[in-house]
Amino acid sequence: MxxxxxxxxxxxxxxxxxxxxxxxxxxxxxxxxxxxxxxxxxxxxxxxxxxxxxxxxxxxxxxxxxxxxxxxxxxxxxxxxxxxxxxxxxxxxxxxLIPSDIVRRARDRMLIETFGQVTGLFYEIPKSVAEGTQERPVKKWRRHMKRYENELQQRGEYFGGGSPCMVDFALWPWFERLGVITVIAPETDVTSEEYPHLSTWIARMMELPAVKKTYINPRGHINFFKxxxxxxxxxxxxxx
The missing domain is CATH 3.40.30.10 (Glutaredoxin)
Structure with a gap:
């Protein structure tokens, strides 16, 4: 509309x-x-x-x-x-997208809920860079990325295994917006050397029709954030 x-x-x-x-x-x-x-x-x-x-x-x-x-x-x-x-x-x-198994469902919800700590860093890191105090929030960022890297290593192609689950779609919008902070703090980039499973997941998500239909390029996100x-x-x- x-x-x-x-x-x-x-x-x-x-x-x-x-x-x-x-x-x-x-x-x-x-x-x-x-x-x-x-x-x-x-x-x-x-x-x-x-x-x-x-x-x-x-x-x-x-x-x-x-x-x-x-x-x-x-x-x-x-x-x-x-x-x-x-x-x-x-x-x-x-x-x-939500598993019927109660244990798997609980694990998925924990991944989504705790990702709130990552979303806050999208505002904290640019502010800290401007103040020259980015070391601590960048360490927090890397710790969180490592957690999701390890989770993907155990789960497979997606957080849902062989196909996407709710975790994939709950997390994706912030990975689409990585350019907002990597342009300011390059050490936050999700590289294939440091995060091989996460970086492969990002490329795989980019091929999903649902992601293609909702995608906005980094220039758009950086401009809006500014x-x-x-x-x-x-x-x-x-x-x-």
Whole structure:
């Protein structure tokens, strides 16, 4: 549906009966998590891009926190990326992403939950580089990367083994954005010499149709991150 990110004062785009709607911001990694699941499971859906600095009232009515992703289907509204993805995996059981085995499911959830410590480093590392204090956060980064490297070594081609699971799609958006921090701190790069399994996984993920459909190149992410830090996020930037 909308390509431009709709700001406050924009009219509400009418719902299509029976169609899953996703409220999105194209540069948000959390929203990309859910877009990846929608694409991988080939779920018919429509996307409404929202200006998160000047949010429309109709969006706040659906999600008082004003966050993406938010899903809407009939009178059902779901938000928070992990909750949205679990909802989609239950509602559309084709190409299951969450394992039925309770131990494996718990291990997968731990990998996703603790990855929150990595996402914070995308903001901490650039700030620390500017202050000349990057040694500690870079060490934290390398420790986390080693953990996921070891996990992939045990699991196979994907975190799901021979095919992607929810872990793959929950983590991928930040690996797509590696250029945001490697351009500032080259020692954070995921090289084939230091992380052979992770680097191979990145290349393999890039070949998935769902990733290709949601992919934004490094120039786009770097530009958006720059405008975000300046306080005037360019939501509608198109990276050629």
């Amino acid at each position: 909308s390509v431009k990110h709709l700001p406050k004062g924009s009219p509400f785009p009418p719902l299509t009966p029976g169609m899953m709607r996703m409220y999105n911001m194209q540069f948000c990694p959390f929203a990309q998590r859910t877009k990846l699941v929608l694409e991988y499971k080939e779920i018919p859906h429509e996307v409404v891009n929202v200006n998160l600095k000047y949010k429309p009232d109709w969006f706040r009515a659906r999600n008082p926190l004003g966050l993406v992703p938010t899903l809407e289907l009939g009178d059902i509204v779901v938000n928070e990326s992990n909750v949205c993805n679990e909802f989609l995996d239950e509602l559309y059981p084709n190409r299951k 405008t975000l830090r300046e306080g005037n996020p360019d939501y509608d930037y198109v990276a050629a």
